[in-house]
Amino acid sequence: MERGVADRMNFTLAAGGTGGHMVPAHALAAELKARGHGVMLITDARGARFPGLFDGVPVHILPAGRLGGGPIGMLKAVGSVLKGRAEAKNLYREHKPDAVVGFGGYPAFPSLLAASARRIPTVLHEQNAVLGRVNRLLAREADAIATAFSEIGRLKSAYQDKTVLVGNPVRDEIVKLGELPFPAFDDTAPLKILVTGGSQGATILSQVVPDGLGMLEPSLRRRLQVVQQCRPDDLDSVRERYKQLEIPAEVLTYIEDMAGRLRDAHLFIGRAGASTVAELSAAGRPAILVPFGAATDDHQTFNAREITQAGGARTIQQSDFTPDVLARQVEAIALDPDALANAASRALSVGRPHAASDLADLVERIGKGIAPIIVGPVSEPVAAPAFAAQGVPA
Structure with a gap:
């Protein structure tokens, strides 16, 4: 069914410049565009160079420092994050997203900070079975956290009421x-x-x-x-x-x-x-x-x-x-x-072939100010799993 103008929403996707972040973001972008929504991508120079992804999607490259490298490195990183945050806030004045979706990685950090500062709803997607550092920093302010696995390490139990199991979006092919x-x-x-x-x-x-x-x-x-x-x-x-x-x-x-x-x-x-x-x-x-x-x-x-x-x-x-x-x-x-x-x-x-559609449903709900439907257990501790050497002779 073709959506009317009133149904059209705008979303900003923020993803670090690795394939692990970019591919699921691309899959979500394709699903949102198929639903008639507007999509914009914020990433770093590496992400912008990925071939065959985000065709027809406006791409903005923002500075984003990696937190680490001693006191000097930290100061430089904070400066880059603040600069990226300011640029993202300016972008949001022009594009006015209904929600910002972060896929982890340091390039996503200033974009999500800017969204929170402008009171734009945010969704975090965690591809791995352990919540990443950037997503951990942003989890408290996020309106929803989408996970790819049913058990997630380093995810605080306090966030369980806004955590949704959707899977990790993959390409249609x-x-x-x-x-x-x-x-x-x-x-x-x-x-x-x-x-x-x-x-x-x-x-x-x-x-x-x-x-x-x-x-x-x-x-x-x-x-x-x-x-x-x-x-x-x-x-x-x-x-x-x-x-x-x-x-x-x-x-x-x-x-x-x-x-x-x-x-x-x-x-x-x-x-x-x-x-x-x-x-x-x-x-x-x-x-x-x-x-x-x-x-x-x-x-x-x-x-x-x-x-x-x-x-x-x-x-x-x-x-x-x-x-x-x-x-x-x-x-x-x-x-x-x-x-x-x-x-x-x-x-x-154990496949979740509808992950892109389920994530798009969640993003639409958050963009409309509707609470997420909670699906799937989560876990907080990280310990070595017993299956690690399955099938390997002692």
């Missing part, structure tokens, strides 16, 4: 994969594996995955077809190692058509970033996840919790990630075609 049958796989079919390490790759995957796949039981190894994304510095060595192992592999530094690659894949091996986990569960693809050990609050381990506990993934901590351990985990999930298909179904069971 990924959501549609979950509506398709899992790729055919039996005792003779090729086993197609997709390996990525986030937008910048991960050297440990380049070091471990080829040798791990080379250690597979012969009946599985000879059926491998691998696509691996890696850092430019690792490209030649990874390609040469697969050649030595006689494993067919396409090795590249950037995967443009992630939906197409994921569509063909039987198994994913990679990091447990929030967008990655959301895409795997929306598409229904089994995974072996290796959380980034240096992630703030170890949030990638917590990101992997839900899909792992559901049986859709196996989590291997980076300290345990060796070729032998990887080989045993791939065999455990892929030697039995039924087990692989079952893992795919279990991954899909």
Whole structure:
């Protein structure tokens, strides 16, 4: 149904310049535009350079300092935040958003501060299973907090009455994969594996995955077809190692058509970033996840919790990630075609394919001054989850 002028609202989305922030913000922007609303993006220079995102959406780059770096660094950061806040307040005088939606990251900080100063309703979206630093700083003033997981670390119980479980918005082409049958796989079919390490790759995957796949039981190894994304510095060595192992592999530094690659894949091996986990569960693809050990609050381990506990993934901590351990985990999930298909179904069971629509519903309610409908439990403590070494031999 086409919306009238009276139904049209304006929203400002504020997102840090990483893919983890930008992709869900892009998905929400597309949904809001499809509903006839006006959308503006505030980000930093990195976010403005992301290809293929926010087409037709006005983009504003604001200064935003990262809090840290000693006393001098802190002073510079505060100065940048105050400057960004002032610029955002001027933008809001011109564009008059009904609500401002923050996706975390330091570039979102001054935009949300400006919104609170001008009494514009705000919504925070947290992609990870642990509330990020910027969202923690802004949580008290926010009108609603949208989460991607049912349990969120570092989220105070005092905010439970404004916290809504919506999921992590992913692109439509990924959501549609979950509506398709899992790729055919039996005792003779090729086993197609997709390996990525986030937008910048991960050297440990380049070091471990080829040798791990080379250690597979012969009946599985000879059926491998691998696509691996890696850092430019690792490209030649990874390609040469697969050649030595006689494993067919396409090795590249950037995967443009992630939906197409994921569509063909039987198994994913990679990091447990929030967008990655959301895409795997929306598409229904089994995974072996290796959380980034240096992630703030170890949030990638917590990101992997839900899909792992559901049986859709196996989590291997980076300290345990060796070729032998990887080989045993791939065999455990892929030697039995039924087990692989079952893992795919279990991954899909925790997917939230309507996250963009549900988040848009929430944002509309807040923009209209309507209280959020509370859905989903939350948690405050952060402790090492018991599933962290699931399937890894002692």
